[in-house]
Amino acid sequence: MESLKQPANLPRTVPKALVRGLAAGQSAKACPARVIFFGTPEFALPTLEALWSLQPKIFLAGVVTGPDKPVGREQKLAPSPVKLWADQHGLPALQPIRLADRAFQAALVALDANLGVIASFGKIIPKGVLGLFPMGVLNVHPSLLPRWRGPSPIQAAIAAGDKETGVTIMLTDEKMDHGSILAQERLALADEETTASVRPLLAKRGASLLKNTLVSWISGEIRPTPQDESAATFSRMLTRASGHIEWNSGVDEIARLVRAYDSWPGTFVFLPDGFRLKILSARAVVGSAAPTAGVGTITEDSLGFPLIRAGDGALLLQRVQPEGKAPMEGDAFLRGHRNLIGQQLR
DSSP: OOOOOOOTTSOTTSOHHHHHHHHHHGGGTTSSOEEEEEOOSGGGHHHHHHHHHTTTTSEEEEEEOOOOEEETTTTEEEOOHHHHHHHHTTOOEEOOSOTTOHHHHHHHHHTTOSEEEEESOOSOOOHHHHTTOTTOEEEEESSOTTTTBSSOHHHHHHHTTOSEEEEEEEEOOSSTTOSOEEEEEEEEOOSOOOHHHHHHHHHHHHHHHHHHHHHHHHTTOOOOBOOOGGGOOBOOOOOGGGGBOOTTSOHHHHHHHHHHTTTTTOEEEEOTTSOEEEEEEEEEEOGGGSOOSOTTBEEEOTTSOEEEEOSSSEEEEEEEEETTSOOEEHHHHHHTOGGGTTOBOO
């Protein structure tokens, strides 16, 4: 058997396991599309599996994913879902801290790919990296671009009360979610979905749409359509503080935020004693059913659930989680905190 030699353009820091993967991948050079996948969280896995299933029409040469991160109370380093998947399938995995790093780019070149695919990678790909892929870099984005570019498109669509969302396959350029569109698929929203319920649907639809689009793109059957810049909207980077409820807001807006932020960052309010109360599930109450107390004041409905007055109605807390305690139904929380009735939250 011919011995495996390290490619000359790899830096010394490249692991031996990666070198073995590179050498093995060289046997697939005859494949017209040799793909590198960029992705990190669980949302990316259906797209990665779709690429795997397309072989031997394409050759999946490796993945680029985020570095291992500390998790749990002990803060032990854990690999991303994409890194775990790659290890299980024997694929080379690059985990750069900086995409501009010379060693990373050299390792990427050595993987000898000509097409990139992105799904929830979390970083803007610099022009120098995009230029390494002659067939371009395709991005599976969970919105109907140009609406909701940016890092939190699913949350933004639900929070805004959009009647539909969807997935877009776009050709990536150096600007955030700016590239031309190759394909789109729509998903209707019915004012009851949460980010946790919509995200897996869009992950699966995006993977299916990519699978159909990729073959046509490789064969040259698709002409990209530039985005309408005048219609572009932008989602924001969410932090833990983004979930703090402002009770002067409209109650429908607050209820949408509860659904939009259910996975991250969560919505919350501060009790009079300074402890945080997470709002896990809630619904808007308007009209004569809404109490007339001051904004932010807790009252009680006929079934014993807490009502908090908002700008134009009240929010009924169906399920909550007091700081340091387990999740519980709203009526159970109020039974244990009768002293809160009539008090104002902040």
